[in-house]
Amino acid sequence: MEPAIELLQGFRLGDFDVYPREERIVGPDGPQHLEPKIMEVLVALAQRRGEPVTRDELLSGVWSDAVVGDEVLSRAISLLRSALHDERTNPRYIRTLPRRGYELIAPLQPLTGNLASRRRWPVYLLGACALLALIGSGWFYTARNPAPVSVAVIPFTASGNSEDISLVGDGLADYLISALTRAPELAIVSRHSSFSLRDTTMDVRDIGDLLDAQYLVEGAVSRQQEEVHLTLSLVDSGSGKSLLTEQLTGSVSGIEQLQDAALAALSQSLQAQLAIKPLVPAERMRPADSAAYRSYLEARYQWSLRGERRIQRAIELLQQAIRQAPDFARAHLALAQSEAVAPLYDNDDVSNAAVDAGFSRARVSARRALELDSTLSPEVTALEGSMAMYEMRWDTAKSLLQQSLQENPENPLAHYWYSFLLSRFGDFEQALEHIKISASLDPLSATINNRLALAYLWMNEDDNAGRQFQVAASLGFLENIQIKPHLLYAFRQGRYADIERSLLALGNSPVWVHAFVNALGDEDARPQAALIIDQAIAAGVIDRSFWFGIWIFLADPDRAVRDFDSSYRTQDIELLWARESEFLRADARFIELLKRVNLAAGIP
Numbered sequence: 001m002e003p004a005i006e007l008l009q010g011f012r013l014g015d016f017d018v019y020p021r022e023e024r025i026v027g028p029d030g031p032q033h034l035e036p037k038i039m040e041v042l043v044a045l046a047q048r049r050g051e052p053v054t055r056d057e058l059l060s061g062v063w064s065d066a067v068v069g070d071e072v073l074s075r076a077i078s079l080l081r082s083a084l085h086d087e088r089t090n091p092r093y094i095r096t097l098p099r100r101g102y103e104l105i106a107p108l109q110p111l112t113g114n115l116a117s118r119r120r121w122p123v124y125l126l127g128a129c130a131l132l133a134l135i136g137s138g139w140f141y142t143a144r145n146p147a148p149v150s151v152a153v154i155p156f157t158a159s160g161n162s163e164d165i166s167l168v169g170d171g172l173a174d175y176l177i178s179a180l181t182r183a184p185e186l187a188i189v190s191r192h193s194s195f196s197l198r199d200t201t202m203d204v205r206d207i208g209d210l211l212d213a214q215y216l217v218e219g220a221v222s223r224q225q226e227e228v229h230l231t232l233s234l235v236d237s238g239s240g241k242s243l244l245t246e247q248l249t250g251s252v253s254g255i256e257q258l259q260d261a262a263l264a265a266l267s268q269s270l271q272a273q274l275a276i277k278p279l280v281p282a283e284r285m286r287p288a289d290s291a292a293y294r295s296y297l298e299a300r301y302q303w304s305l306r307g308e309r310r311i312q313r314a315i316e317l318l319q320q321a322i323r324q325a326p327d328f329a330r331a332h333l334a335l336a337q338s339e340a341v342a343p344l345y346d347n348d349d350v351s352n353a354a355v356d357a358g359f360s361r362a363r364v365s366a367r368r369a370l371e372l373d374s375t376l377s378p379e380v381t382a383l384e385g386s387m388a389m390y391e392m393r394w395d396t397a398k399s400l401l402q403q404s405l406q407e408n409p410e411n412p413l414a415h416y417w418y419s420f421l422l423s424r425f426g427d428f429e430q431a432l433e434h435i436k437i438s439a440s441l442d443p444l445s446a447t448i449n450n451r452l453a454l455a456y457l458w459m460n461e462d463d464n465a466g467r468q469f470q471v472a473a474s475l476g477f478l479e480n481i482q483i484k485p486h487l488l489y490a491f492r493q494g495r496y497a498d499i500e501r502s503l504l505a506l507g508n509s510p511v512w513v514h515a516f517v518n519a520l521g522d523e524d525a526r527p528q529a530a531l532i533i534d535q536a537i538a539a540g541v542i543d544r545s546f547w548f549g550i551w552i553f554l555a556d557p558d559r560a561v562r563d564f565d566s567s568y569r570t571q572d573i574e575l576l577w578a579r580e581s582e583f584l585r586a587d588a589r590f591i592e593l594l595k596r597v598n599l600a601a602g603i604p
Helices: 003-009 036-047 055-062 070-083 121-137 165-180 191-195 204-211 252-274 290-305 308-324 329-345 352-372 374-390 394-407 412-424 428-441 446-458 462-474 479-492 496-505 510-520 523-538 544-553 557-563 572-576 579-585 590-596
Strands: 011-013 016-019 024-027 030-033 094-097 101-104 108-110 149-153 157-159 186-188 215-224 227-236 242-251
Touching: 003 011, 003 036, 003 108, 011 036, 036 055, 036 070, 036 101, 055 070, 055 101, 070 094, 149 165, 149 204, 157 165, 165 186, 165 215, 165 227, 165 252, 165 290, 204 215, 215 252, 227 252, 242 252, 290 308, 290 329, 290 446, 308 329, 329 352, 329 374, 352 374, 374 394, 374 412, 394 412, 412 428, 412 446, 412 572, 428 446, 446 462, 446 479, 462 479, 479 496, 479 544, 496 510, 510 523, 510 544, 523 557, 544 557, 544 572, 544 579, 557 579, 572 579, 572 590, 579 590
Parallel strands: 149 186, 149 215, 157 215
Antiparallel strands: 011 016, 011 108, 016 024, 024 030, 094 101, 215 227, 227 242
């Protein structure tokens, strides 16, 4: 019997029995009726279980008799998820493949027995006719849709006697990135990742490997009086072969026309080489003020590396950009993001009040960004979700971050913050999945790669963690910005000398550091070390953020309970769920720690 016929007779999908001919499913909560088209979508996904099914395939296969828009399919998927009690951001049944389509991931097996005898013949004939119509359209037998073609736009090189020509090149490259992201057949490397390769001397094949990009878009711009000259190239990163080389000329006052000409040339080449549909023009980049854009780009780079000094520099640059271009929406958003994280890296003021003040400034900037550009809503929602997380409003944080991911599943920051949130619940497996997505969307982010290393650490994949820490360091992440994950990694490796060197490099007193490190390898030395560390804490010479971790490493439950940090800046929550804290989770006072951070009622 053909697989499609088996599916029409019924199949078991996860916790549900599916009866396509009766247009119903039966699950833990009893039977549910599905609309005919909704059931057809489910059967279509089941026919290709474990494989991507594009939106175009679903629309042409299920709605072949009508002209409908994407919203019809979106509604069908939403209703299916609701019927299956599935979540988009944590799917058990239907996984969204950003910019591609969907994939059925739940276990599936045909139902056996005398199912056919329980069907009415009219219903059977309707189902068979529907199946034959689909087979006739060729949809069920369409070959597996290939993965999207990955493309990176590299910053254009600039030459000439005008200091603004490099900004013209950046604007042209940024415009092409925005246009390319509208093509469903393409997977575009993030702007942050590709722009981090500015002025690189790497071979195109090495760049392709680094960015996981099959094709690179390169360019060179120059200015001669009032003319701008652009050389545009499309390169196969595997072979290094150039598929397009186009010479274009425009005027300084007519950059928009040069953008359109560049897009048209690139679109024509992609159509000829890769059968990509014509590209849709992108929205014009703002601002017109090139100096403001330069400040914005530099600020984003500083912010991406984190650290107190770098974030403060980012804030200064963004404030400067806004003075130069008050209506530059993305500068207001970037300022909001920088203001939100600044107190978390402030080495002087560690109070909750300081964090509250920073969040208040961030919310003002975020509101202004939305007033100027409503399309920034998903990013503003993600930022608000991250602040709610630090404020320990867990349900609100989860709801906002999920909303942001539903609106824009390709926002690396939303996945980053959602991973952070999940790890605070102790859901390390899902936290790892989301930070992996974040890293795939922004592979050259030092901060995201460092967070991926920590996610591996929580999952006890220590070898992967070690390698990922090295990747983050190679991208510019400084270990002393977030030292505790590195200390935990060294502790698991038994590299106590490395722990000592790191703590001393931060300016800690050798007295307590020596006592602590010695006690790590000698349990008999721990009582005396605890007294020395207590004295150092009382004298105020040990940073508050280290106290809880010290007692976890020394397996001292009394002092761990005493010194658990419940401030907004705490990193202790995640450590509660680590394997090193198992002794503490068995302690009757563990619930007390959960109460301090609003988690005692259960993981939301």
